[in-house]
Amino acid sequence: MKKFMNAAETMVAESVEGFVRAHEEFVVFGADRQFVRRRHLVPGKAAIISGGGAGHEPMHVGFVGRGMLDAACVGHIFTSPTPGQILNAIEDVDTGAGCLLVVKNYDGDLMNFEMAAEMASSRHRIEMVIVSDDIETASTNDGRGRRGIAGTVIVERLLGAAAENGMALADLKTLAAGLASRVRSMGVALTGVTVPHTRRSTFSLGPEEIEMGVGIHGEPGRSREPFSNADTIVRHLSEVVFNEVAPVSDKALLFVNGLGGTPPAELYLAYNVAHRFMQGHGLQIARSLVGTYASSLDMQGLSISLALLRDEEFTLWDSPVATAALRWGC
Amino acid sequence: MKKFMNAAETMVAESVEGFVRAHEEFVVFGADRQFVRRRHLVPGKAAIISGGGAGHEPMHVGFVGRGMLDAACVGHIFTSPTPGQILNAIEDVDTGAGCLLVVKNYDGDLMNFEMAAEMASSRHRIEMVIVSDDIETASTNDGRGRRGIAGTVIVERLLGAAAENGMALADLKTLAAGLASRVRSMGVALTGVTVPHTRRSTFSLGPEEIEMGVGIHGEPGRSREPFSNADTIVRHLSEVVFNEVAPVSDKALLFVNGLGGTPPAELYLAYNVAHRFMQGHGLQIARSLVGTYASSLDMQGLSISLALLRDEEFTLWDSPVATAALRWGC
Amino acid sequence: MQIGVTQLQDMFGAIAEAMRREKERLCELDGVIGDADHGIAMEIGFSAAATTVAALDPAASDPTTVFNSAAKSFLSAVGASSGPLYATAFMRAGSSVKGKPILSDDDMVDAFEAMANGIKDRGKADPGDKTMIDAWVPATAAARSARLAGKPLGQCLSAALEAAVEGAEATKDMIAAKGRSSRLGERVIGHMDPGAASAVVLIEAILRTFDA
Amino acid sequence: MQIGVTQLQDMFGAIAEAMRREKERLCELDGVIGDADHGIAMEIGFSAAATTVAALDPAASDPTTVFNSAAKSFLSAVGASSGPLYATAFMRAGSSVKGKPILSDDDMVDAFEAMANGIKDRGKADPGDKTMIDAWVPATAAARSARLAGKPLGQCLSAALEAAVEGAEATKDMIAAKGRSSRLGERVIGHMDPGAASAVVLIEAILRTFDA
Ligand SMILES: Nc1ncnc2c1ncn2[C@@H]1O[C@H](COP(=O)(O)OP(=O)(O)O)[C@@H](O)[C@H]1O
Ligand SMILES: Nc1ncnc2c1ncn2[C@@H]1O[C@H](COP(=O)(O)OP(=O)(O)O)[C@@H](O)[C@H]1O
Ligand SMILES: [Mg+2]
Ligand SMILES: [Mg+2]
Ligand SMILES: [Mg+2]
Ligand SMILES: [Mg+2]
Incomplete structure (x- = not known):
């Protein structure tokens, strides 16, 4: 296994640091580097937050900026970010119009985003969109096995564009639901x-x-x-x-x-x-x-x-x- | 060797075809698919043409468009395009202000572009820029061993921007010379x-x-x-x-x-x-x-x-x- | 039995140590049907929990504080699936013994059952879905019926462990319907679910703590 | 000897066949110090040249047409370094015999020398730079002096081949200063230059054509 890395423990942090340094035009670190957010928030716009494990770059940090995400939370490699990270991102980028969490359909991501949503719900309007663009599994035919994969990029782009145009939280949720199939x-x-x-x-x-x-x-x-x-x-x-x-x-x-x-x-x-x-x-x-x-x-x-x-x-x-x-x- | 390909003989052609299909907004094929050119030329602008072997994608086809190249010629894998391809590109994209050939420093590329320049010289004003951004070789210290590698992207971007701003052929050549070191x-x-x-x-x-x-x-x-x-x-x-x-x-x-x-x-x-x-x-x-x-x-x-x-x-x-x-x- | 903050601190210490020991095996199990990190998640989560819990002053804390601190530190150390599952488990355990400075055998069985319910509510998995639930549900049922039969905590936990081992073993024959392995269909048959395996490790560490 | 269009057609056919045979070995040599494609370039280039040349009507063509057609089709078939080098070589050969319907031994030695000069002018390599020049320069010198000594074409080409073989052999001890391998410094020592090796193949095929 030859990779450009120093140690497994620090590789995600170093890589995200490099990403933020390379793209200071668009992004800054959130408090304690728990998430990456847009350099300039748009007050009154519904905030869009996504996240997931590291190892999928440029997803999602590479989609933070005008017309797409307001913040992205990065977990360990292939591991959901924690509810704490997500909660901090919500607190930071929700400028009053509420917050849409875009989550890929994996139990780990779902459960961590859900916990964050529960923790934030007393102070923020939160909606959640689950992306499951993967094809159907052979065994289960109820769609539960459909994961969120590359199609997430399309969903995040369309939601981000709509939010930038001023679409309200509830309508964003409707737009996402319409895209699902x-x-x-x-x-x-x-x-x-x-x-x-x-x-x-x-x-x-x-x-x-x-x-x-x-x-x-x-x-x-x-x-x-x-x-x-x-x-x-x-x-x-x-x-x-x-x-x-x-x-x-x-x-x-x-x-x-x-x-x-x-x-x-x-x-x-x-x-x-x-x-x-x-x-x-x-x-x-x-x-x-x-x-x-x-x-x-x-x-x-x-x-x-x-x-x-x-x-x-x-x-x-x-x-x-x-x-x-x-x-x-x- | 597992690659997404059908046959070694057709892989470059199929890949470039996919590229052109995916980016019809920016590019079209030149006659006989001998080169890829901008969809919209700018009359009176000095034309910038580059090219080289395939296998370096997105270089150079990915740099054809406004603010960068007017045409790119693609050879076989790791093999210079032929003088005929380059000549055809010159004939097609030189709108009267002459043509700058940006060539990476490899004997094969140099000789093929030189032959094309000789063949075109009776009907076109041609200048040639040789990019050799690679580090010095241990053995030869006269810079001859310095190849053109990734720095070519920077040179092509700056020349392309200057040409778009209306810079004349001779000045483009001077700009390139200034960048060399x-x-x-x-x-x-x-x-x-x-x-x-x-x-x-x-x-x-x-x-x-x-x-x-x-x-x-x-x-x-x-x-x-x-x-x-x-x-x-x-x-x-x-x-x-x-x-x-x-x-x-x-x-x-x-x-x-x-x-x-x-x-x-x-x-x-x-x-x-x-x-x-x-x-x-x-x-x-x-x-x-x-x-x-x-x-x-x-x-x-x-x-x-x-x-x-x-x-x-x-x-x-x-x-x-x-x-x-x-x-x-x- | 009288269980206070110190005993619970020992319990989290014992779980952390067991996870450290079993890390490789759990990763290997997860490698077959998942993403090979379950051992790491459990090790990181429980050492964070054990460290936080160990730092509590027994004189100034109660069992609920212990469970809640464990939940929080587990959650901020581990994303993954196991983070929310075990964090919810410990939060529920904390609620179930709220206000009690010392836990009786009944309280401990209640807490144990609350953990399983937390995992069920968070993960929404059903028995047979090839998850840790397939170890936890039979384990708590066994502990509960042992307790109803008047058995002391140690024997309740022994019964729980035995049921968990069986439950984990049974996951080998299941097709996963939850978690990362749920897309593999028939291909997971013959392989034990890593979360069920780690549940066994955890229950065994609890048993060892209170059986001594 | 009297060499007309038909003999030159045979010559290009023989070269193409030889390159087809030696393709693998030339690629292997290029693989050590270059990009492993020299055999492919030579095969493609010379089969294109041979095909084009074979299609010429001997009655309506002269040797210059043959050389020029070979140059053009080589050039449009092969980019690489060998494309312009051999295309220039054949163009020069064509010029050197301009206007002559039938070539004498002197004309052929002139054409042979013109090829080497074309390669030198196009590639700007010096002897000792570890290129095909290190086979071509001694080969043409040997052909020229054999001709000056009154030897017939066959013997001139024999001498040329011998010198080319020696020249190619000598590239093993050189550090490359031109071409892809020029950055490798000391690391190329011990390996023959593929372009020099293919020059030997080419000269041998010419010799076989006219020595029969
Ligand atoms: N929805 C769920 N409910 C209960 N347990 C689950 C659920 N999803 C996953 N698990 C358990 O989690 C285990 C995997 O945990 P882990 O490897 O730490 O997380 P991840 O799957 O995020 O990598 C599975 O073996 C399974 O037992
Ligand atoms: N400038 C040059 N002058 C003479 N011969 C050269 C020059 N550059 C390269 N060559 C010859 O070309 C050979 C390589 O040819 P080939 O593999 O077909 O092209 P490429 O190097 O473009 O892959 C070298 O071995 C060398 O003999
Ligand atoms: Mg994981
Ligand atoms: Mg090559
Ligand atoms: Mg896992
Ligand atoms: Mg080569």
Whole structure:
């Protein structure tokens, strides 16, 4: 395990420190470095807070800034932040219009954000949005097994844009609920990852194996498959997300997300395959996103996310955003 | 070698096609897909063309757009584009103010761009800028061994901004000459890379070895060293670039570039180390860039680039840029 | 039995020590079906709790203070799933013995049951979902019925441990419906749930504290 | 000897075949000190050149056309360093025999020398820089002096090959000053330059064409 790190215990703190130093234009540390927040809050705007384990960079710290998040809380690697961190972020960035917590669907994240929400509820209006864009599990068919993965980026962007436009807390919650069935993602891993403090690979793959349906925590996925070419792999991912997304529109945002160790050239090649597939199935790909936005340490792999959006949602997508990882229009 | 690809022969073409599809807002293919150019040329502006082998994405295609390049020519993996490709790009994007060719210092690139310049010279005003930001070689001390690596991104950005502001061809050449001694980079690899069509790793590293001073073509570097922690590795890189850059200013742009397989969290951790080092040596880090901009296939590794800029160059850096890989101000 | 602040301090010390010892095994179990960090979470959480609790002045504290301090420090040390689960468990235990300076055997069984209920309420898992609940629910049921049969605390905890071991063992045959492993379907069969395994470690450490 | 378009077509065919055969070895040599693709570049370049040249109508072409067509198709098939180097070489060879429908032994030695000069001008490498120049320069010198001594083309090319083999061998002891390997300093010592090795392959194929 060769990584650019000094010690497992300090690696998250050092990395987040580097992030904040590199992007002082957009962000500052909150008190005691418990969270990262926007440099300039917008009084009266509903605050949006997200967070989760480290190891998914640039998610979520890279999305803090105008048009997206107000604060992000970072836990240990692949581990939810604590209720204390989240509570502190709420106290700091809620300027009176209440606070929307965007949580990826993992028990750990859910429970920690819920506790924070309970602790804050006497002094703040809090709503919670649970992102579960992952594809359905083979075993349980009630959606409980759907995790929050790369599609979270899309949800956070749209909510952030709407909040920036002045949308009220309750309406943000409605917007998120409307998105839930229209954003679907599925990932594939060519390699497992080694969590530095455990020094163990959570799963390991032979030279001719891949893991289909992985999340972003190095946990095993839906099935182990033989390695094959990009057409086969990416068409499979595309087909599953295409089949599971609610077909309310034929205008789509197509997002190819790198899991940390996959270079841009391969992501673009995969985008090409997915784009052909979606077009061939009658979708108009109106917007694209290709890059490493929701990673899983240095995993070689990627995910395909498909979001079928309404025109006003594309307008939100296009509105100005100024964060470390996503930036346009300003 | 597990990569997202179909066949070595088609991988570059498929990847560039995916790139163009994903960024139709900024770019279109030139005739016969020989190059990628801006969707909207600016008549009367000096044209800036770069190019080189594939495998360095997003360089250079990701820098085509407003405030940066007019066209980029892509060769096979790690192989210069041909004079024909470059000539076609010149013919297409020179709107009358002449054409600046930005070339990384490799014999192959140099000779191919030179031949194109010779072939175009009867009908176009052509200037050529050779970027050699790499650190000095141990053996030759005349600078001939200095390759063009990640610092090329900085040079292309500043030239592109100046051209967008209306700077004439001759002045662009002068600007580039002034930058030459003030941009320095050094890379380190934790792993070698496998070039798909050769299916061989150009060098391979044991679990406790790293290669210092690597370029971006998987060629071996300055020396093989024992793997150590990020502080040791990154401080070493920082020290060498600090010592080799011409000390004309104490205001710097610090750039940590990922080589393809290194995740954002590690790049930020490295940025933190380099930032401390530079500050400790009296530099003011006025701007930062952290990310995978000049890659070497899926190599795990990074480079540190330091650019000591003048105030008017920082103004150029900050001016609007709208490309797939760098975007701000618009 | 008469249980005061000092005994509870010992209890958290014993749990922390047991988690330190079992850390690797718990991580390994979590590595098979989860993200390989459960041992770390439990070790960090319980050493934080034990340290905070040990710093309390027995003369100026009561059992509720001990449980609440443990909950808070566990929670701020560990995110993960185990953080809110055990923090809620200890907060409930604290509430269940509110106002009592010294705990009887009945009080301890009440506290023990409150812990299990806290975990259930926080995690919303049902028995059979392949979580720590599958150790905790049978364990508290066993402790309760032993106590109803008039057994002293030590024997109640022995019964609880035996039931927890069985419950943890039974998770091997379950398909997970909660937690990180819930997407793995059939693939988790044959592997013990790490949270159930750590519940056994915890209950054993409690037993050892009060059986001496 | 009387060399016309057909013989030159054969020559490019022979070179292409030789490069196909030696591709792996050339890549391996390049892998040690460069980017492992030299064999691929030479194979692609010369098969493109041979194909284009083979399509020429001998009745409607002359040797200059053959060399120029080879140059152009080599150049548009291969970027790399070898592309401009060999394209320039063939363009110069074409110029050196301009206007001649049939080439004599003298013309061929002139063309051979023009190739080396083209490579030198394009690459600006000096002898001793560990490049293909270290095979080409002694090879052309040997061909020239054999020709001055009145030897027929076959023997001139034999002498050239011998000198090229020696020159390539000598690159093992050199530190590279040009090309990708120029940053490796002492580390390249002991390894033959791939471009020098492919020059030997090329010259050998020419020799075989005209020695038959
Ligand atoms: N909703 C839940 N209810 C009860 N127990 C749960 C729940 N979710 C997870 N667990 C337990 O937590 C254990 C995993 O804990 P840990 O590894 O510390 O957290 P994480 O899953 O966040 O990495 C699982 O083995 C399971 O016993
Ligand atoms: N400037 C130069 N002059 C002469 N020969 C050169 C020069 N640069 C490189 N070469 C030759 O080219 C060979 C490498 O060719 P090749 O591998 O095809 O190209 P690249 O280096 O672009 O991958 C070297 O071994 C060397 O002999
Ligand atoms: Mg965890
Ligand atoms: Mg090459
Ligand atoms: Mg875990
Ligand atoms: Mg080569």
